[in-house]
Amino acid sequence: MATVVRLPELGESVVEGTVSRWLVKEGDRVERDQPLVEVTTDKVDAEIPSPIAGVVEALLAAEGEVVAVGAALARIADGAQAGTSLETGAKPAAAATSAPAARVEPAPQPDAGDGPRATPVARRVASQAQVDLRQIEPTGAGGKVTKRDVEAHLRGGREAAAPLPLERSAAGEVERRPAYLSYALQDGDRVIPMTPLRRLVAEHMVVSKRVSPHVGTVAEIDMAGVVRVRESHKREFEAANGFALSFLPFVVHATVRALREFPRLNASVLEDAIVEKRDIHVGIAVETEKGLVVPVVRHADRLSLAGLAQAIEDLAARARTKKLSPDELKGGSFTVSNPGRHGNLYGFAIINQPQVGILRMGELVKRPVVRSVGDEDAIVIRPIMHLALSYDHRAVDGAPANGFLHRVRELLEEAEFDL
Amino acid sequence: MQGARPKSRGGVQDGTPSRARERNAADAARHGVAVRELGLVSYADAMAHQLALLEARRQGQAGDVLLLLEHPPVVTLGRSAREENLRVPRESLRAQGVELFEVARGGDVTWHGPGQLVGYPILDLAARGAPDLHAYLRRLEALLCESLAALGVAACTRPGMTGVFVADPAAVRPRKIASIGVGVRGWVTWHGFALNVDCDLAGFDCIVPCGLAGVEMTSVARELGASAPADLGRRAREAVRAAFLTQFA
Numbered sequence: 001m002a003t004v005v006r007l008p009e010l011g012e013s014v015v016e017g018t019v020s021r022w023l024v025k026e027g028d029r030v031e032r033d034q035p036l037v038e039v040t041t042d043k044v045d046a047e048i049p050s051p052i053a054g055v056v057e058a059l060l061a062a063e064g065e066v067v068a069v070g071a072a073l074a075r076i077a078d079g080a081q082a083g084t085s086l087e088t089g090a091k092p093a094a095a096a097t098s099a100p101a102a103r104v105e106p107a108p109q110p111d112a113g114d115g116p117r118a119t120p121v122a123r124r125v126a127s128q129a130q131v132d133l134r135q136i137e138p139t140g141a142g143g144k145v146t147k148r149d150v151e152a153h154l155r156g157g158r159e160a161a162a163p164l165p166l167e168r169s170a171a172g173e174v175e176r177r178p179a180y181l182s183y184a185l186q187d188g189d190r191v192i193p194m195t196p197l198r199r200l201v202a203e204h205m206v207v208s209k210r211v212s213p214h215v216g217t218v219a220e221i222d223m224a225g226v227v228r229v230r231e232s233h234k235r236e237f238e239a240a241n242g243f244a245l246s247f248l249p250f251v252v253h254a255t256v257r258a259l260r261e262f263p264r265l266n267a268s269v270l271e272d273a274i275v276e277k278r279d280i281h282v283g284i285a286v287e288t289e290k291g292l293v294v295p296v297v298r299h300a301d302r303l304s305l306a307g308l309a310q311a312i313e314d315l316a317a318r319a320r321t322k323k324l325s326p327d328e329l330k331g332g333s334f335t336v337s338n339p340g341r342h343g344n345l346y347g348f349a350i351i352n353q354p355q356v357g358i359l360r361m362g363e364l365v366k367r368p369v370v371r372s373v374g375d376e377d378a379i380v381i382r383p384i385m386h387l388a389l390s391y392d393h394r395a396v397d398g399a400p401a402n403g404f405l406h407r408v409r410e411l412l413e414e415a416e417f418d419l
Numbered sequence: 420m421q422g423a424r425p426k427s428r429g430g431v432q433d434g435t436p437s438r439a440r441e442r443n444a445a446d447a448a449r450h451g452v453a454v455r456e457l458g459l460v461s462y463a464d465a466m467a468h469q470l471a472l473l474e475a476r477r478q479g480q481a482g483d484v485l486l487l488l489e490h491p492p493v494v495t496l497g498r499s500a501r502e503e504n505l506r507v508p509r510e511s512l513r514a515q516g517v518e519l520f521e522v523a524r525g526g527d528v529t530w531h532g533p534g535q536l537v538g539y540p541i542l543d544l545a546a547r548g549a550p551d552l553h554a555y556l557r558r559l560e561a562l563l564c565e566s567l568a569a570l571g572v573a574a575c576t577r578p579g580m581t582g583v584f585v586a587d588p589a590a591v592r593p594r595k596i597a598s599i600g601v602g603v604r605g606w607v608t609w610h611g612f613a614l615n616v617d618c619d620l621a622g623f624d625c626i627v628p629c630g631l632a633g634v635e636m637t638s639v640a641r642e643l644g645a646s647a648p649a650d651l652g653r654r655a656r657e658a659v660r661a662a663f664l665t666q667f668a
Contacts, residue, residue: 011551020498021523035604038498043525043581044552045498047604184587191573191586193564196557203578326549 225415254411283332346386362386497526524610526600527630534618
C-alpha cells in the first residue's frame with residue numbers, strides 16, 4: 001500500500017505554498033515523522049513530516065512549484081511493500097496533475113530556461129492572460145518581468161511601468177502609497193495596532209469593495225405580522241429556550257425561503273462563471289469585543305423558526321466567548337447582518353466574499369403609512385423596518401435582486417411562521 | 420522588574436544567570452511559557468540549541484519557550500532567498516568576518532549583529548488550538564508593534580510585506596525596524612524575529628534586506644535619536660518579553 005502525502009492544512013488563511021526544498025529523494029527510506037519536504041508560505045518555512053515509515057516512491061511536486069492545500073506531494077510505500085513496488089519514471093508534473101482532487105497551480109518555470117526571467121506571480125498572470133512573457137519589457141530587479149509589467153502590457157500601454165520607488169517584495173507586489181493617504185502623527189495621538197482579526201476584516205472589506213461592484217436596494221417592511229407572532233410566543237419561547245426570541249430569526253427564515261426561489265442570490269463568481277449553490281448556509285454577522293465575526297448556520301433552509309433562533313443564539317454566544325471552530329466560520333452562501341437598533345434607519349453592508357449578496361436590517365420604528373381600508377385610503381401606524389440588500393452586479397441584475405427582496409418582504413408581511 | 424540587569428554573555432548552556440532563571444521559572448509557572456535571555460550567542464550554537472528545544476518540544480519533553488539573544492555579525496539566507504540580494508560576493512563576507520548560513524526559515528536574506536535583539540519562539544502551535552501559520556506571523560508582528568510602542572516608536576505593518584515598519588506616512592521610503600522569518604516542524608516553530616535596537620545599520624549594506632529593494636533599515640536608537648535612554652537594550656528586552664507574554668502566555 002502506498003500512501004500519498006498531501007500538503008496539509010497550514011491554517012485557515014493559508015491556501016497554497018511553494019515547495020522550497022526536498023529533504024528526501026525517490027528510493028530513500030524514511031521514518032515516520034521524518035521531515036520530507038519544506039514548503040514556504042509568506043515568511044514561514046514548514047517542514048512536512050512523513051505520516052508513515054517506508055520508502056519514497058515518487059516525488060509529485062517539483063521545487064519551486066506552487067501547490068494548493070490538499071495537493072499531492074509525494075507517494076510513500078509502507079515498510080512491508082517497500083522495494084517491490086518501486087516505480088520509476090513517474091514525472092513529477094504529470095503525476096501531480098493526474099492525482100485526483102489535487103488542484104495544482106501552473107508551476108513557475110525555472111529561470112534557467114531560454115525564456116525571459118519573471119517573478120512567479122508575473123508568470124501566473126501572463127499565463128492566465130495567454131501573453132508571451134518575451135513580448136513584455138521587464139522593469140523588475142535583475143531584469144525580471146513583474147506582475148506590474150504584465151498588467152501594463154495588458155493595458156496595451158507602452159507607458160509601461162515606470163520604475164517605482166518600491167520594487168517588488170518576495171511576497172508580491174508592493175503598492176505605492178499616495179501622499180494623500182498620509183497622516184503625520186501628532187502629539188497626544190493614540191496608536192492602536194490592529195489585531196490580526198481586525199486586519200483580516202479590514203483586508204476583506206477592501207478586497208470585497210475592489211472585486212465586487214456593489215449595488216444597494218432597500219425595502220420598507222411592515223412587521224406588524226411578525227410582531228404579532230413574536231408577542232404571542234414570546235413567553236413560552238423564553239421559558240422553553242432560556243433566551244428571548246428576537247426579530248433576526250424571522251428575517252433569516254424569510255431570507256432562506258426567498259433564496260430558494262432566487263438561487264442567483266445564493267451564488268459565487270468563479271473567474272468567468274457564476275456558481276449557483278444548492279445548499280443554503282447563512283452567515284450571521286456578530287460583533288464581538290475582539291471584532292466582527294460571521295458564523296454560519298448550515299442548511300438554514302431546513303430549520304424551523306425555533307431551530308433557526310436556537311442555532312443563531314448558540315453561534316452568537318460562542319462567538320462572544322471565542323469558542324467557535326474555524327469550520328463554523330466557513331462556507332456561508334449568503335449573509336444577514338443585524339447591526340443594532342439605534343442610529344440605523346438603514347445602511348448597506350459590504351458583501352462577505354465570495355458571496356454575492358448581504359441583507360442588513362434597519363431599526364424597527366412605528367411609522368404612519370398609507371393602507372387601503374375598504375375603498376378608502378387611510379393613514380395607519382405600523383412597525384416598519386427597512387431591509388437593505390447589497391448585491392454583486394457582476395452576478396446579479398436589478399430584476400432578480402428586487403424580486404428577491406420583494407419576496408423577503410412578502411414572506412415577512414404574510415408572517416406565516418411555524419414555531 | 421528590579422533594576423538588576425541580567426548580564427548574560429555566556430554560552431548557550433549555562434548563560435542564564437540565577438536571578439533570570441528564577442524569573443523564568445516564575446514565568447513558566449504563571450504563563451506556561453518561559454523566556455530565556457542568552458546574551459551573545461554564535462549563530463551555529465543558537466541553531467543547535469533551537470533544534471534541541473524543538474525536538475524536545477515535539478516529543479512533549481519541554482514546554483514553549485522564547486529565546487532572546489544577539490548574534491555576532493552573520494548573514495542568513497531563508498528559503499525564499501535570491502542570490503542577487505547578496506550585494507557582495509560570499510568570499511568577501513567571509514573576509515570581513517561575517518558568517519553566512521542558508522537556513523530552513525521563510526523569507527529572503529537578512530543580517531544579524533550585536534545591538535539587534537533576536538527572538539526565537541519555540542512554540543507548539545497545535546497545542547494552542549486552531550494553528551495557522553499566517554496568523555502566527557501576524558501575532559509576531561503584533562507583539563513587535565506593541566514592544567515598539569512601549570519603547571516610544573509608533574510602528575506598523577504593511578500588507579504583503581511581513582515585518583514591522585516605522586509608522587511615518589510622510590516618509591518617502593518605508594523604514595523597516597524588525598524582520599520575521601519562521602520555520603515550523605510538525606507545528607512547532609523555530610527561528611523568529613529580529614528587532615533592530617541599536618545595531619550598526621551598516622551591517623545591512625551587504626544585502627538587500629529581505630529582498631525588499633527601496634526599503635531602508637532603521638533601529639530604535641535611530642528613531643529615538645537623542646531621546647534614546649542609556650539602557651535601551653535592557654528596556655527592549657523587557658518590552659519584548661512583556662509583549663510576548665501578553666500575546667502567547
